Amino acid sequence: xxxxxxxxxxxxxxxxxxxxxxxxxxxxxxxxxxxxxxxxxxxxxxxxxxxxxxxxxxxxxxxxxxxxxxxxxxxxxxxxxxxxxxxxxxxxxxxxxxxxxxxxxxxxxxxxxx
Amino acid sequence: xxxxxxxxxxxxxxxxxxxxxxxxxxxxxxxxxxxxxxxxxxxxxxxxxxxxxxxxxxxxxxxxxxxxxxxxxxxxxxxxxxxxxxxxxxxxxxxxxxxxxxxxxxxxxxxxxxxxx
Numbered sequence: 698x699x700x701x702x703x704x705x706x707x708x709x710x711x712x713x714x715x716x717x718x719x720x721x722x723x724x725x726x727x728x729x730x731x732x733x734x735x736x737x738x739x740x741x742x743x744x745x746x747x748x749x750x751x752x753x754x755x756x757x758x759x760x761x762x763x764x765x766x767x768x769x770x771x772x773x774x775x776x777x778x779x780x781x782x783x784x785x786x787x788x789x790x791x792x793x794x795x796x797x798x799x800x801x802x803x804x805x806x807x808x809x810x811x
Numbered sequence: 812x813x814x815x816x817x818x819x820x821x822x823x824x825x826x827x828x829x830x831x832x833x834x835x836x837x838x839x840x841x842x843x844x845x846x847x848x849x850x851x852x853x854x855x856x857x858x859x860x861x862x863x864x865x866x867x868x869x870x871x872x873x874x875x876x877x878x879x880x881x882x883x884x885x886x887x888x889x890x891x892x893x894x895x896x897x898x899x900x901x902x903x904x905x906x907x908x909x910x911x912x913x914x915x916x917x918x919x920x921x922x923x924x925x926x927x928x
Contacts, residue, residue, distance in 0.1 A: 701854070706852065733919075738820075738921065739921055740815065740817075740918075740919045740920055740921040740922070741904065741906070741919035742919075743917075787855065798845060798857060798860070799917070800854075800857075801847075801854045801855035801856075802854055803852060803853050803854040804849075804854070804855075
């Protein structure tokens with residue numbers, strides 16, 4: 698069974714600081730990888746996804762993630778965070794060619810101080 | 812983008828009562844909807860897959876008689892927590908899949924925080 702682990706449960710940063718959130722997945726086959734964000738009081742939104750091709754994926758709002766197959770990782774990065782990035786971030790994996798139902802990590806709560 | 816409306820956003824109920832949570836796709840038809848559950852500081856766990864016009868498919872360990880799912884139309888799925896108990900207190904999130912394939916077609920509701928006293 699596939700699983701997704703997020704190492705950072707709570708992250709607190711000041712504005713303009715750089716961000717990296719860790720995500721590792723466990724699955725033997727080909728996976729599709731995702732990062733979702735949930736702003737306070739809002740629904741989950743897709744930040745970015747990786748299916749194939751360039752392992753460095755650009756997403757919305759200046760986020761990017763790098764797929765490193767040898768490390769089973771898909772870390773999320775942003776060079777300079779803003780107060781508006783305060784949210785819960787979820788990494789997810791879905792078996793490629795399967796039912797496309799993502800398995801989620803437990804989430805990382807990011808607080809950015811102005 | 813597509814919108815999924817989930818209602819209510821939070822509910823407090825007494826132990827033994829039933830609670831219904833609605834999930835609506837507002838501007839698209841969703842043949843498949845998913846119900847997730849999240850305990851504090853844990854992952855979103857898939858509870859069941861709801862298909863329009865047919866019985867829901869429950870994940871292992873999820874009691875289908877306790878968590879009743881009805882997907883009566885292409886835009887509405889409901890989750891009813893029957894005879895709720897404090898251990899059912901959790902955050903429930905629905906998602907809807909459009910008729911296309913691929914996970915990028917998943918859209919999420921804003922979730923329902925259930926507290927059972």
